[in-house]
Amino acid sequence: MSVPSNLHYTKDHEWLLPEDANRTRVGITDFAQKALGDIVFVELPAVGSDVAAGDVIAEVESTKSVSEVYSPVSGKVVEVNEGLTAAPESINTDPYDKGWICVIESDAAIDPAEFLSPTDYSSITQN
Numbered sequence: 001m002s003v004p005s006n007l008h009y010t011k012d013h014e015w016l017l018p019e020d021a022n023r024t025r026v027g028i029t030d031f032a033q034k035a036l037g038d039i040v041f042v043e044l045p046a047v048g049s050d051v052a053a054g055d056v057i058a059e060v061e062s063t064k065s066v067s068e069v070y071s072p073v074s075g076k077v078v079e080v081n082e083g084l085t086a087a088p089e090s091i092n093t094d095p096y097d098k099g100w101i102c103v104i105e106s107d108a109a110i111d112p113a114e115f116l117s118p119t120d121y122s123s124i125t126q127n
């Protein structure tokens with residue numbers, strides 16, 4: 001299982017990549033995509049929608065089940081990965097690059113201390 005050291009993580013298996021103080025790219029982890037199996041559809045959030053931390057921002061459908069993706073931060077969705085519409089399996093093959101879901105812009109700076117470090121995330125997926 002891949003857990004890149006430059007990302008932050010949630011207990012719900014989302015990853016975050018801060019792009020600057022207020023913008024963060026969001027996706028699901030390698031652990032999550034493996035648990036889901038072959039992903040066949042992704043319902044993306046609407047650009048411009050306001051989200052609160054903990055809100056459902058997307059749904060990922062696989063051959064096994066449907067899973068909700070939760071927003072790790074509050075803010076506005078400013079970009080979505082339209083490539084997932086035609087190739088949802090990108091989450092399976094490259095969850096941390098081509099498989100990102102959206103970018104959220106927050107009103108406040110994102111505090112990495114609010115999220116799991118790669119080491120902490122690895123420890124919860126091992127148990």
